Amino acid sequence: MNQAFLDRVRIVLVNTTHPGNIGGAARAMKNMGLSQLYLVDPYRYPHEEATRRASNADDVLEGAVVVKNVQAAIEGCDLVIGTSARERRIPWPLKDPRACMAEAVSPRHQRNIAILFGREHSGLTNEELAMCQLHLHIPTNPDYSSLNLAAAVQVVAYECRMLAQGETVEVSEASGWDMPLADAGDVERMHQHMANTLATINFIDPANPKQALTRLRRMFSRIRLDEMEVSILRGMLNRIDKAVARNKAD
Template sequence: MVGCRAMLKNIRIVLVETSHPGNIGAVARAMKNMCLSRLCLVAPKRYPSEEAVARASGAQDLLDAAEIFDDLDSALQGCRLVIGTSARERSVAWAVLNPRECGGQVIEEAAVGEVALVFGRENSGLSNEELDRCNLLVHIPTNSDYSSLNLGAAVQLLAYEVYLASLEEADKPLRAPREVASAEMLEGFHTHLAQALEDIGFADPRQSDKLLRRLRALFHRARPDRDEINILRGILSAAQGRKSMRR
C-alpha cells in the first residue's frame, strides 16, 4: 500500500450546479478513497445538506473544507490545466481523452501546477460556454444504450485513473514474485507421488506414464512453494503409511 503522493494536492474536483446533495457526499467519499482532497462547488442547488453528510461516510473532512463559488471562472483560478467531462461525442475540434490518458496527463501536470477536473449538472452536463473554459475534454466510454453515469460514479472512475497514474509515476516498487520450490524439490515430489500411487493401488501400469504426465502439468501450473511440497509429501506418506500398517 502506498501513501498519497504530494502532487495529488494540486488537483481540484469542480462540480457545476449539482442538484442532489447526496451526489456531493458520494463525490467526497470517492475523492478521499483515491487521495484527492480539494472539492470546489459552483452554485450547488442545495448545500450544505444532511444528505451530503450521510453519503460522504468518513469523508466529512472534505465536505468541511469544500469551497463554494458563484461561477466557474472563480473556481478555476490559478489552474494550468482544466479538463472537462463530456458525455457526448462533440463535433468541435476539442481533444477528447479517454480516462486513462486523462489520469496520465493530470498527474504529469499536477507535478508542476494546479489542475482542475470539471463535472457538469446531473441532467445536462456542462454548457458550451463552460466547455470553452476547458483545455481538454475527457469522455468515459459506456454502454451506448445507457450512457448516463451517476455523478459520483463518474468522479470515482476519473479519480481512480488519476490515483493509478500517481502510483505508476512513483518509482515502481518491485512486486516480489512468489517463492516457488526448486526444480529438484518438485522432482522429488513427483517421484514420491509415483511411488505412492503404486502403493495405494491407484496407478494402472499401462496408463501410468500418461497419468503422471497429466499430474505433472497440473502441478507445474500451480507452482507450489516449499511448504506446499512438504504438505503434499506429508499427505502421500500418510496414504502410504496405511499400507505398511496393513502388512
C-alpha cells in the same frame, strides 16, 4: 506514491442538483486520496443528505470551497479538464480518463489541475467546455451512458490514484519549457478581453458570435499558453483597444 500530484487535483462540481451526489463525490475522493473539492453554485448545500453520503469523508466535505462560477473555480490551475458525455459540433481533443491523467501528471503542470463535472442531466455548457484544454470522456455502453455523478468522480479519482501509485510517467515534449504554464484564470480573462476587443472592432457580433470565438478558444486550448504568451496577447489586445479608442475620440 505521488501524493503531491493527488493534492493538486481539484474536483469541481458545477450546479449539482442532488446533495447526495456531492457527498458521494467527497467519499470517492477521500477513498482515492484527493482532497480539493470545489462546488460551483450548488442547488442545496450544505445538506444532511450530502453529509450522510459522505460517510466519514466529512473533512473533504467541510473543506469544500463554494464559488459562484466556473471562472472562480479554475483560478490557480494550469490545466482544466472538462468531463463530456456527448459529441460536440466542433470536435475538441477528447481523451479517456487514463489518457487525461497521463497528461495531467506531466511535469509541465506545476499548479492545480481542475476537473469539471457538469449538471446531473445536462452536463457542462458549451461555454464551460470551451474553458477546458482537454475533454475527458468516460467510456460507456452507448445504449446506456448516463453515469451517475458520484460514479464518474469515482472512476476519475481512481485513475488519479493508479497514476500516483507509480504508473510510468510519460515525459511530454514540453517538459523543460522556459516559461511556466499560464494560470487558467489569466487565460480566461485573456479570452474575455479578446471577445470584447473583437466586438469593438466589429469582428464579431456579441449577440451572435457564431463559431468564431469557440474556434479561437479551441485553438488556444490546443496550444497550452505559457505566462509570457498570455502577457504578449494581452499586450496586443491593449494596443488594439487604444487604436480603436483614439479613432472613436476623433
